[in-house]
Every structure is written in structure tokens, then in C-alpha cells.
Amino acid sequence: MLRMICIWMIGCFIGLCPVYKAFAQPISPRNDSVKVIYIIHADSLIGIQKKDSDITKLMGRVILQQGNTLFSCDSAYKNNTLNIVDAYGHIHINQADSVHAYGDYLHYLGNEKIATLSGHVRLQDAQMTLYTETLTYDLDKHVARYQQGGRLVSQQTTLTSQSATYYTDLHQAFFQYRVRLKDPQYTLSTDSLAYHTDTHTAYFVAPTVIHLQDSATIIHTRDGYYNTDAGEAMFASRSVITDSSQMTTADSLFYFREKGMGVAKGNVIWRDTSRKVTVLAGYAETHDQTHTLLATQQPLLIYQMKNDTLYTAADTLFSGIVSRNDTLQSRHTTNNSQQATDSLRQDSTTIRYFSAFHHVRIYSDSLQAVADSMYYSFADSTFRFYTRPVVWIGDYQLNGDTIHLMTQNQQAKELQLIENAMIVNQIGRGMFNQVKGRTIYGYFRDNHLDWMHVNGNAESVYYVQDDQGAFIGINKVSCAVIDIYFKDQKVYRVSFRGEPAGAMSPIKGANLQDYLLRNFSWQADRRPHSKEELLQSSPGAWKFFQSNENMP
Template sequence: MPLPTDTSKGKRLEFEADRYNFTKVEGIGDFISLAGHVKMKQDLTLIYCDSAVLNQAANIVEAFGNIHINDADSVHTYSQYLKYLGNEKTAFLKRKVRLTDGRAVLTTDELEYNTFTHIGTYLKGGKVVDGTTVLTSTEGYYYGDTRDMYFKKKVFLNDPQYKVNTDTLLYNTYTQIARFTVPTKIKTGTRTVNTSEGFYDMKNKKAVFGKRPVVDDKDYTLTADDLAFDEATHFGEAQGSVVYKSKDTANKFAVLANNMKSNNNTGSILATQKPLMIIQQKNDTIYVTADTLYSGKLTELEKFRRVPNITDTITTKQTKNPADSNSNRFFEAYFNVKVFSDSLQAVGDSLFYSFRDSTFRFFKNPVVWSQENQVVGDTIYLFTENKKPKRFYAFENGLAINKVEKDLYNQFKGNTIDGIFKDGNIDFVRAKGNAENIYYTADEQGGFIGANRSTSDVIDVVFREKKPYKVTFLRNLQGTISPIRQVNSSEMRVRGFNWLEAKRPKTKYELLGN
């Protein structure tokens, strides 16, 4: 937008003073020396000073001592020296220069100010104070009509709550909004934001950043196409290729999504639009996808509801490091849940995972696989150790299946199923409540010799070399053992049997492309 231009020659300066003296300089013109309560006027501009020399022909004045320019009662400028070009309506001020629009105060050693365009310029360093906010730069431009200030070169903004370091910044003293158009670093508390585009509303404590800003906090980093923060509510939103990474070395994780909302006060995040959680470790990373992922702190959750828990007496108790903040973190996944790692895979309707006990809690007809083993139930708790399956509980309609070979399956069913994994294979199973089992027996050479089909109140099975080694029945045993030649493998199925290999995630890329 072009600047306004003054098409008419500036009016002759009018003056008042306690004393004045006329002097004529040959070849130059007439000068008027003014002293004592000097006051000059041009249109709506008033100039006050201790003394001045006025060239009426050129319409130029030099003023000295306690200078005050009142520009239409909107902008006030002060200095110890002034040269004012009346025709151009331009003031050149030096020494202890101060400009204020009633809110912000600009101080500098040298300032050029135009009373027609209401634009002030400094090129040798300046400082602006607006309440508790202080801005400094090498160059600066003040636009009185809009109350905009344009800062360039070595720009620093200091406020009790944040600090900004950039090369170019636009600030409005009325709205108190700072805008960024070049690489900018913003420091607030433990958080640093690096951005190349955006604005910060200092009055309302809101900010919007674009061009893939990066947030670096003490616990995490966050990158997205666009970010928005509301410090008053502690609410934030990230959009477009969002990447959230934790810094906890013991329980490291990342969340990817196209939309993520966060609460910086509670530490919670809500990821939607193809979210993916990655629980990272050295040898076996776990990937989790769902329609929605939510994460928060257990201490916050426990204020409002009980965290589902079953004590795992077999899994070694974890040593928690208080410095590792993620030991206090949980995840929830809703709808179309899929889990993949090299050692375990799972699907289900919903999921709860806690870093405190490294336990996956699957709800609503989940399925869990590990190597040639499948576990189903209305609800499954899967305990992990070093992110590998260690133990499981299947509640209501529990069924553990161990694939022996094509069409041959060891099967263990009960109201509840309790199992232990060793090196990814089932090592022990207890089926309790209306327990059923089908398992195949083998000779010393490994050849199948028969099939056992039994029911009991409780069935305990110990495995050796991936095969049932010892089976114990507690109360109300009924069963048959059939020679292998009389067995129709397709009929050897417990109630509710369903081998769900087609639902099993085969690679992490199935989840990454979700």
C-alpha cells in the first residue's frame, strides 16, 4: 500500500517565545532566534523547546533543549535536538529521543519522524517498552496511523513470560500482536518454539505459527504444518503431518497424526486423523494405530477414575526412575485398534496402556498373537517386559490357541485364561471355569500319536519345546484320548474356535499406511 503524499507545500511555521531576535545572513536569508518557552505550530503539529533558530524563507527550524513535538494529540516525541523541515513536514531528532502514542514508548539516539505520514524511523538502535514487554532492534519503523511498529535486524522481545529472538518483527501497540515472517525463536518457560511464520497475541496470550514450526519442551518435541496455542487455557492444537516425540530415555515414544490437541497444564494429548503411536526401544519397536489416540498422566487420571489393574506376580517388578516422566503416562486407543511388533500383534476395539506397569489392556473382543499363538477373549490384559509379551489374562470367553501345523491346533478354553510367554511362545496356560482343551500328544521322535479332548473346572498346561508337556486337571474331569489315525483334525475344535490369521497385522507398514 503506497504511503500518503503531501501534494501541497508545508505551511509556514508560526511561533511564540519570550524573546526573539531577527538576523540577516548575506546570501542565505533571514533567521529568527527564539528563546524562552518557545512554541511553534504547523497545522495540527505543535513544537515546544528551550530555544530555536528559524529560517522562515526555507521553512526550516533547528531547536535545542527539552523538545516536545505534539502531533495532533496522538503521538508525542521528545529529544534534546531537533531539525524540522517544514515543507517536507519531517523532523530529525537526536539525543535522548523518546516517542509515545499513549501506550508504548520508543527510545533511541536518533529518529526521523514525518508529521504528515506519521511515520518514525530509527536506524542506529532503539527500544520500545509496552507495559512489561520490551522490544529492541537495530532498525525500526513506527506507523502512527495504524500503531504498527516494524523491527529489523537483531530483534529481541523480552516479557516476563516469554522471549523472542528474530531478524524481523511487526508489532501493533494497540492490539499487542506480534507477527513473524522470518525464522524466529520464542522461549517461554521450558518451551522453545522455532517458526518462520505466525503471530503472538500478547494481550490474550494466544499464538498461531505456520511453515512447520518446531516446539522443543523439556519432555517432548512437536512438529506440524501449523500450531496454535492458548496460554490462558493451556490448550494447543497442531495440524498437518504432526510428529510428537518424547524425550524420556527409559520409556521413549512418538505419536504421528494429522491433528493433535493438547493440554499443557495436564500433559494430555488427543491425536486424530490417522494417528500412530510408536513405543520405541532398541530391538523391538511397538506400533499402535486406531481412529483416536489419547495420552495423559496417570496421576491426573486417578483423580477422576480408577485405573484398571491386576497385579502380575510373575513379571519382575519394574524399577521406576522419577526423572523418567513417562512412567507416569498412559495411552488410550479407540476403535479399529491395531498393534504390531516383531514379537506380538493385536487387534481390538479399544486399548489402555500404561508405562507404569507396561501392560496392554484390550477391550471388546480383542485378539492377540505371538508367533504361532493366538489369544481371544472379551477383555485381554497383556503384560510385557522389555516390550515383549510376558504374561496374559483373558476374561470371559477366553481361548488360547497354539498352531501346531496346518489344521492342527492345541486349544485351551475357559471363562478366564491365564498364560505365560517365554521367548514369544506359550510356556504355561491355566484355563479356569468351564475349562476345555484339545491338545495333540507326540512320541519321543516328535510324531503325533493321539489327541486329548477334555473338560474340567481348571486345566493347567506346562509347555516344553512349544508342545504341551504336562497337563493337570482339577475337579470334574471328563475326557477322551483318540489315536491320531482316528482323528479328524477339522472336527477337533472347542466351542468358539476361530483362527483369525486374516485379521493379524503382518508388517508395520500396514499400520504406517493406515
């Protein structure tokens, strides 16, 4: 009996010697494909023989090694038959000094190289730290998963979710169910999200709501990415960006933080809800610092007024904010002194204006217009038309070198034809009623033309009709001032002031060309006849606009 005990003690001593020897020496790298789990150190160990298993119980400062991975803990059971380790207390897995995992308990399948950790679990690499209560980590495939809630922290970004998968070699994480991301630049909520910890880029793969920090801006998206390091973002699939008063959507939206610039491409819709203005376009740019909007590729401006809607098409639309020390009146003067005074009283930092360039066409139920360029400011609610402008109101064509249309409470209030002003009304083939002057002022009531004041070298040609409507003569008059009054959108009275001179000639035998005033030009072919003519410029955007009129 004594002999057997001596042999057993010698065997244990010999078995322990390699353990202490390996711990004292530097650990030589081994091929990670090796499945053998080596005992590097333990304060004590006990061999346990069971029917089908050979188990080693290790206690005190336990260190194990498999390939280039080290395992340390307070105690462990190592099943040598199944190559399984169950470890307890202060678990630390060190995989090639690149990935570290910590927990209270470890169940490790040595053949599959799959570790299941529980209790205050922490997974860490150079890019992030992951916290959860239960984690499965495949050391061979470098994949970690949790299913019972967890949190990933990467620099200043924190992500939480019900479940997640993290690829340690790719530095990519995929989160599912009740996903929340918090970053100094933004927060988001979704049910599915991909995140790259090396580039700090979030990829959106499901309906996502993003709130920008220190801003009222909210983004609704389901496809795109946000890179906080580069300050760049892309939102696809008709994403929507809203703030307190504006909304933007398009096929694709881009943002560049360093440039302070946003770009929208494909069926763009930009809406200013506070001013009831919408812009449709194929392409648009916005700039944070200047608060400007540039729209190209067949842009269309829609202005919803009180009893009408104004549609404006052009080659280019531009919108900006008037600077604090600048006013509209310093750029574009009018003859209405009261409007100038009202403009100066406003806070210019809140005044938005719109400009349209080249091939400008306007349509509304009450009036239509064309010009080479147009300018509108909310400072005085005035439309300004430049370069060959023409305005049509009912059956009347209005011309001038420059035309101003003032509005009030979203209704037409006053019209100014400045220099070479002329009003033309065709009443028959080759027959035109005409009024001409240096300047013509028109005044509206209930959005309809009420009366007009022709000032400076006024001239008129008027075809006289009898009670049955037959033409009996042509009245041509010149004077200082002519006032024209309208009823039911037709002329019912003309008043000549300042010693009028002229005569009425019989229409029979008259050469109608002789009764066309100087600079007469009938331009009916330029007149827009329906909003559909203008909407053809942005059919795709209009389709989205109609189907999403109530979107945020």
C-alpha cells in the same frame, strides 16, 4: 544615519508584534498539508541574511507551528528560503496531540515534513514509547525509523532491536536485527518481527525462539503470532514446542490461554522423550489443567521399547495423568498382586496413561494385536485390550474376553487371557492345535514366550506327528491345568495336571470340524502384518517424524 536606525527598529517592533499576539491567542487549527512554518513564540529573534538564504535565529522558549503540529525548543535556526529548521535543546514535537517526539537536536525539512531527531530521543503515542539516539520521523506519512539501536515499550512489553520502523497511525512496528522481546508471559529472540501496539500482538516473520515465563517451554517458529491481551497464539510452518520432556510439532499450532488448551493440526507429532512415546495424528488437543492429550484423524502411537518398537493405530488416542488419590488398580484390576502393590507405591501425579478407542491395531516384531479398545499405564506398564481382543505371537493366536500384556524394563514380561481364553496354532489346512481354559497366563524370557499356564476347565487339541512330520493322530485332552513350554518360539513340551481325561484318535477319516473347541475362531484376516499397514494411517506425519527424529 539616525533615520535608517529608527526605520530598522520600527520594522523589528512591527515584526515582533504578530509573534506575541499569536502566542497570546488560542491556536486555530490549520490544514496539515500546509508547508508554511509559523513562528508562534520566541523570547528573541534575529534575522540573518545570507547570499542564498533568509534565516531567522530564534532563542528562548521557541514555539513553531506547521499545520496541526507544534514544535518547541530552546533555540532554533529557521531557513525561510529552504523551509528548514534546525532546533536545539528540549525538543518537543506535538502532532495533533496524538504523537509526541522529544530529543536534544532536530533537523526538520518543512517541505517534506521529515524530522530527524538525535540525543535522548523519545517518541510517544497512546500505545507505546520508543527510545533511541537517532530517529527519523515522517510527519506526513506517520512513519518513524531508527537504525542505530532502540527500544519500544508498550505496557509491560519491551522490544529492542538494531533497527525498526513504526507506523504511528496504524500502531504497527517492524523490527530487524538482534530483536529481543520481553513480556511477563514470554521472551523471544529473532532477526525480524512485526508488533501491533494496540492489540499487543507479535507477528513472527523469521526464525524465532520463544521462552515461556515460569516454564521450561521453548517454541521454535518462523511464522505465526502471539496476542498477549487475548492470550491466543498461532504457530505455522512446522513450528516446534518443547519442554523438559515433551515435544509437539504440526503444520499449525494454536494456543488459547483462557481455555488452557492447545490445538495441533496437520501432520501432528507429539513426543514424550522421557517415556520414549510418540503420537502421530492429523489433529490433536492438549489441556493444561488436566495434562491430557486427545489425538484423532488416524492417530498412531509409537512406543520404543528396549529391543522392539510397538506401533498402535486406532480411531482415537487419549492420554492423561492419574489423579493423586486414584490409581490404575482402582480402575482396572489384575491378578498380579505384586504389580498392584508396586503401583500403589508410586506418586500418582506423575503417572501417565494412554487409551485407544475403536479399531485398535498393534504391530511389533515380537507380537501383533487387535481390539476395540486399549488402555496402557506407566503405573504398572500393562497393556489392556477390551472387546474381541486377539494377540498373535509368532504362529500362535491368543484370544480372551480381556487380554493383559505386562511389560518390565520395556520388554514383554507376562500375558493374561481372561475368560474364554484360547490359544490356536494352524499347522495345516483345516488343522489347528488348540488350548482352552478359563484363564491363561503366559510368561516371557528375553521378549519371547517361554511357557504358558492354562487354568480352569483346561482343554487341548493336538495333532500328533511322527519323526518325518506326517500326521498320525489327533490328541484331545481335558484336565484342570495345562502347562505349555516353548523353545525357539515353538511348543516342545506339554504337561497335563489334575487327572487328565482324553484319547488320541487316528487322523485318517477324521472330521476335522469335530476337533474345533467351543468358541473357536481363526482370525488371521484381522492380523496386522507390518508396521507399514499402520503407518498408512498417518503417512505425512510419519514422513516428518523420520526426517526429524533428532529435533529438539
